Amino acid sequence: MPEHVVIIGSGPASWSAAIYAARANLNPLLFEGTVKPEMIPLGQLAFTTEVENYAGFPAGNIRAFVESAVASDRHYNLPPAPAGHVRDGQPHYAVQGIELMELMKQQALNFGTRVIGDDIVDVDFSRRPLKVIPASGKPVEAHTAIVATGARANYLGLDSEEKYKNKGVSACAVCDGALPIFRKKPLAVIGGGDSAVEEASYLANLKDAATIYMIHRRDQLRASKIMQERALNHPKIEMVWNHTVDEVLGDGNLVTGLRLKSTADGSTRELEVGGMFVAIGHTPNTAFLNGKLDMNEKGYIRWTKPFRTETSVSGVFAAGDVADDYYRQAITSAGTGCMAALDAERFLAAQGI
Ligand code: NAP
Numbered sequence: 001m002p003e004h005v006v007i008i009g010s011g012p013a014s015w016s017a018a019i020y021a022a023r024a025n026l027n028p029l030l031f032e033g034t035v036k037p038e039m040i041p042l043g044q045l046a047f048t049t050e051v052e053n054y055a056g057f058p059a060g061n062i063r064a065f066v067e068s069a070v071a072s073d074r075h076y077n078l079p080p081a082p083a084g085h086v087r088d089g090q091p092h093y094a095v096q097g098i099e100l101m102e103l104m105k106q107q108a109l110n111f112g113t114r115v116i117g118d119d120i121v122d123v124d125f126s127r128r129p130l131k132v133i134p135a136s137g138k139p140v141e142a143h144t145a146i147v148a149t150g151a152r153a154n155y156l157g158l159d160s161e162e163k164y165k166n167k168g169v170s171a172c173a174v175c176d177g178a179l180p181i182f183r184k185k186p187l188a189v190i191g192g193g194d195s196a197v198e199e200a201s202y203l204a205n206l207k208d209a210a211t212i213y214m215i216h217r218r219d220q221l222r223a224s225k226i227m228q229e230r231a232l233n234h235p236k237i238e239m240v241w242n243h244t245v246d247e248v249l250g251d252g253n254l255v256t257g258l259r260l261k262s263t264a265d266g267s268t269r270e271l272e273v274g275g276m277f278v279a280i281g282h283t284p285n286t287a288f289l290n291g292k293l294d295m296n297e298k299g300y301i302r303w304t305k306p307f308r309t310e311t312s313v314s315g316v317f318a319a320g321d322v323a324d325d326y327y328r329q330a331i332t333s334a335g336t337g338c339m340a341a342l343d344a345e346r347f348l349a350a351q352g353i
């Protein structure tokens with residue numbers, strides 16, 4: 001028997017779709033992804049510390065709630081509560097990315113979502129029922145599919161950047177910034193958006209942080225006003241305007257500096273840093289679709305009707321960052337996950353399934 005709904009991905013869109021689909025008795029099957037960079041379990045939020053803008057989660061004793069809600073055999077996956085965030089002797093902080101995702105996952109599990117820790121590597125949407133093909137195991141047939149595989153971090157594309165990945169080059173300060181190789185060293189963050197500011201602030205707030213250079217190709221940040229102020233007013237963050245990275249310099253083992261190029265006059269100069277954190281946007285995780293859904297020029301899935309999650313294939317819906325290169329927020333992603341589940345439910349009802 002084909003599945004009623006298969007959900008691909010495990011970020012806020014996927015879990016929200018699963019919660020709605022499960023509560024509509026559609027018995028959803030969700031492919032969570034593995035540790036491959038294309039489909040990270042729990043999505044981009046697995047790389048985020050505190051999420052201060054997800055409505056319903058003001059700072060508080062989040063840990064006590066999370067531990068009471070999430071099954072104890074998954075507590076090992078929870079990051080430690082951020083140090084120093086205490087009020088009245090209790091932890092007091094905004095929910096962390098992994099905590100939020102584990103809460104969503106738990107909610108989906110509570111309503112009977114079946115979760116498989118595998119990647120979908122191909123699809124056949126040319127026939128009904130639809131077919132999705134996991135990396136290991138036999139194809140799964142389904143009447144509807146919700147694609148919610150998100151987007152992943154971009155890199156600059158320099159050979160020297162590739163050479164020094166995990167040796168001082170990273171796209172995730174939150175994951176790597178506290179590593180010993182970066183400790184007490186001046187560091188560079190590349191980009192001028194919210195992610196770049198977030199990464200720079202995180203690094204600048206680490207104990208013993210040295211100068212954090214934000215290297216941006218223009219003379220103005222793209223980040224939201226409140227984030228801009230955070231960067232511009234931080235005593236340890238120094239802006240390097242109108243420059244790009246020409247080369248990552250190193251001693252063969254670790255990054256020792258960057259050669260920067262002026263976007264104003266093309267001149268170059270060297271900057272001594274012990275690490276480079278790239279925060280220049282994202283690429284949607286749509287390669288596994290092999291072009292079988294209509295996508296925009298950046299590879300994001302196109303919604304074919306305004307305010308609907310329908311794609312170019314009937315019965316296939318898209319939710320979250322994989323179909324959104326504009327808002328890209330956890331909360332908008334969760335909202336479109338809900339929409340996709342409702343769209344799938346109505347599609348099935350219209351087909352009499
Ligand atoms: P973004 O807003 O697209 O910013 C990317 C930045 O990287 C831009 O400043 C861009 O420069 C620069 N850039 C792109 N390609 C480059 C290249 N090849 N070389 C040098 N610089 C390059 O991406 P984002 O910061 O990842 O944010 C994505 C979305 O998530 C946004 O909607 C953002 O608001 C949201 N977000 C929100 C939060 C939060 O609210 N706490 C945190 C993180 C992200 P230009 O400015 O010149 O284009």
